[in-house]
Amino acid sequence: MEARINIIGAIVLFLSAFLVSSATGEDLAFCLSSSGVKNFTTYYTTGDYLRLLNISIMNLRYAKPFVNKPVAVVLPGNKEQVAAAIRCSTSASWTIRLRSGGHSYEGLSSRDDGPFVLIDLMNMNRVSVDLDAETAWAEGGATLGEIYYAIATSSKRYGFSGGMCATVSRSGSPSDMAKLLHKWQTTANNVLEDDYFLQLAALPGSSSNQSAELISVFFSGLYLGPKASALAITDRVFPELNLTAQECAETTWAEGLIIIRGDNAVRTVEDLKNRFSYQKMFTKTKFDYVETPIPLSALESALKMLTRQPRASVLFDVHGGAMYRIPSDATPFPHRAGTLYGIEYFVDWPQEEDADYGVRYMKGLRRLYEFMTPFVSKNPRRSYVNSVDLDLGAIDWTDEKQLCRFDAVEVARAWGEKYFLGNYDRLVRAKTLIDPNNVFRHPQSIPPFPTKTLTRTGH
Ligand SMILES: *[C@@H]1O[C@H](CO)[C@@H](O)[C@H](O)[C@H]1NC(C)=O
Ligand SMILES: *[C@@H]1O[C@H](CO)[C@@H](O)[C@H](O)[C@H]1NC(C)=O
Ligand SMILES: *[C@@H]1O[C@H](CO)[C@@H](O)[C@H](O)[C@H]1NC(C)=O
Numbered sequence: 001m002e003a004r005i006n007i008i009g010a011i012v013l014f015l016s017a018f019l020v021s022s023a024t025g026e027d028l029a030f031c032l033s034s035s036g037v038k039n040f041t042t043y044y045t046t047g048d049y050l051r052l053l054n055i056s057i058m059n060l061r062y063a064k065p066f067v068n069k070p071v072a073v074v075l076p077g078n079k080e081q082v083a084a085a086i087r088c089s090t091s092a093s094w095t096i097r098l099r100s101g102g103h104s105y106e107g108l109s110s111r112d113d114g115p116f117v118l119i120d121l122m123n124m125n126r127v128s129v130d131l132d133a134e135t136a137w138a139e140g141g142a143t144l145g146e147i148y149y150a151i152a153t154s155s156k157r158y159g160f161s162g163g164m165c166a167t168v169s170r171s172g173s174p175s176d177m178a179k180l181l182h183k184w185q186t187t188a189n190n191v192l193e194d195d196y197f198l199q200l201a202a203l204p205g206s207s208s209n210q211s212a213e214l215i216s217v218f219f220s221g222l223y224l225g226p227k228a229s230a231l232a233i234t235d236r237v238f239p240e241l242n243l244t245a246q247e248c249a250e251t252t253w254a255e256g257l258i259i260i261r262g263d264n265a266v267r268t269v270e271d272l273k274n275r276f277s278y279q280k281m282f283t284k285t286k287f288d289y290v291e292t293p294i295p296l297s298a299l300e301s302a303l304k305m306l307t308r309q310p311r312a313s314v315l316f317d318v319h320g321g322a323m324y325r326i327p328s329d330a331t332p333f334p335h336r337a338g339t340l341y342g343i344e345y346f347v348d349w350p351q352e353e354d355a356d357y358g359v360r361y362m363k364g365l366r367r368l369y370e371f372m373t374p375f376v377s378k379n380p381r382r383s384y385v386n387s388v389d390l391d392l393g394a395i396d397w398t399d400e401k402q403l404c405r406f407d408a409v410e411v412a413r414a415w416g417e418k419y420f421l422g423n424y425d426r427l428v429r430a431k432t433l434i435d436p437n438n439v440f441r442h443p444q445s446i447p448p449f450p451t452k453t454l455t456r457t458g459h
């Protein structure tokens, strides 16, 4: 095996099996210690290794014993230590993975097919809120809950929109629930008020009748204003929901998020800052965007398919409001004006079902995604980068032979344009400028253009 390294300013540019066997965990440990990085554990020293590795693997599919493990888990405490950790890893020719909350649906922050070092930012979770400037600064390892907590304890008036889950529920036959969905998709975006939103999730079954072919739909809404106005708007635009005053709560912004989340482990504002309160499951997710309302008959067929997927759910994620007014090319996230809503297909299952059903659950989810093809965005079929899906394609950066043969920028276009539309080419240019040697990479990362000064390109 050929082993050629190009050292430009102490950065080793690629890996090979030969180099890997010559670099050791001890070398890395020595480099880290002498650079002031104190908190790390290597594969060769037992200690806290498995605990620190597992702690933020949210999708248990990537915690399984056969999944390739990092050479070391490094927990820098400040940005100088992050730089040192990157320098020590790349100069010993290890690939790096950076992990914040660990929620990547495909586990991309915790795994790599080749030898790698995991740099976990959980100790860099400081958040400072400046109410006068109406800004907050959060370090890269802060979770959404930690950010919400910091804002909620600084002010009762301010908030920051991030992710959330479901609340008010209705259940019935697939055809009745399809009618509700059909009405929602034309309603939700007609409201188009910045301070009102309503999204929903559909699940098989109902709380009172698991055996029947039923669908439950969970609505979660948020309105910035008094409860009476929220009810009045909902009655006007969506009377079919029969929303009652008892189903609405007037709360502070952070308490509202907790209600919407509906998670038993998070009941108080204080609980928001516990980053390890999540229940871990085995999961698979896929994502679509919808530009024109889906016909009632298609929604009904999709919900019928859903009744046969006991562990799946489908989240309908409303767009519109202020998102519409930002041009598609103003930020990397392009799915704005013209997007009615996003659909997240999700399945999860616990440890005890993994061996028998895991593969079957994922197949069922992929069939539902296939069925939806005619009804969702096309050319490209768009997707959401935070719902990263390796079914869309992947590059193996350790396969040097293949990397020499193909043009990574064109290969990655297959998924890059699904996530970023016309912004993909600009992201490639930015990547080339910021990280020409592709130090920060994963199977669906944006590739840089090949750099002429390197003898090796495309990685
Ligand atoms: C490293 O950080 C983790 C996470 O905060 C902590 O649990 C552990 O005790 C730290 N170890 C050392 C040696 O400081
Ligand atoms: C880490 O996860 C693996 C796989 O689930 C498990 O075998 C191991 O016991 C876990 N270790 C710790 C310390 O949690
Ligand atoms: C469950 O639903 C089915 C069909 O809607 C109905 O026939 C059955 O009586 C229900 N069972 C219970 C226990 O509610």
Ligand SMILES: *[C@@H]1O[C@H](CO)[C@@H](O)[C@H](O)[C@H]1NC(C)=O
Binding pocket: 170, 180, 240, 241, 242
């Ligand atoms: C709303 O109420 C009407 C009249 O009682 C009923 O027919 C309809 O099924 C209800 N809708 C939902 C979603 O429960």
